Amino acid sequence: MPQIVVLPHHALCPDGAVIEAPAGKSICDVLLENDIDIEHACEKSCACTTCHVIVREGFSSLNEAGETEEDLLDKAWGLEASSRLSCQAIVAEEDLVVEIPRYTINHASENH
Numbered sequence: 001m002p003q004i005v006v007l008p009h010h011a012l013c014p015d016g017a018v019i020e021a022p023a024g025k026s027i028c029d030v031l032l033e034n035d036i037d038i039e040h041a042c043e044k045s046c047a048c049t050t051c052h053v054i055v056r057e058g059f060s061s062l063n064e065a066g067e068t069e070e071d072l073l074d075k076a077w078g079l080e081a082s083s084r085l086s087c088q089a090i091v092a093e094e095d096l097v098v099e100i101p102r103y104t105i106n107h108a109s110e111n112h
Contacts (some may be wrong), residue, residue, distance in 0.1 A: 002095050004030055009100040010101070012036055021091045022034040027053060027098060028086035039104055044087035049076040051086040059084075061094035077103045 004027065008016040019034045023092045031038045039042055039050035049072050055062065059082045065073070066094050069088045078101040086098075
């Protein structure tokens with residue numbers, strides 16, 4: 001079974017984590033099921049950027065990002081070439097290393 005290495009995040013995962021990730025599940029679901037409470041303000045419907053992650057290793061193994069996801073990522077804080085919305089990125093058979101950005105933009109809670 002593939003693994004996701006989660007790099008340390010000051011609030012969500014201070015020590016980092018290595019977790020088993022069943023192929024076919026989204027990165028977001030795997031993180032949530034392993035008590036890493038990544039934001040997902042739109043309830044994983046690809047309508048916000050709060051679940052943005054940067055995939056440091058294994059990016060090419062993920063499903064291709066759709067047009068809606070790519071449009072939303074343009075609004076994400078700390079966008080990088082290997083950025084994905086974790087609710088849309090589906091784990092395949094390859095291990096991943098992901099970084100949760102320090103900040104997120106939550107338009108709903110920040111009155112944008």
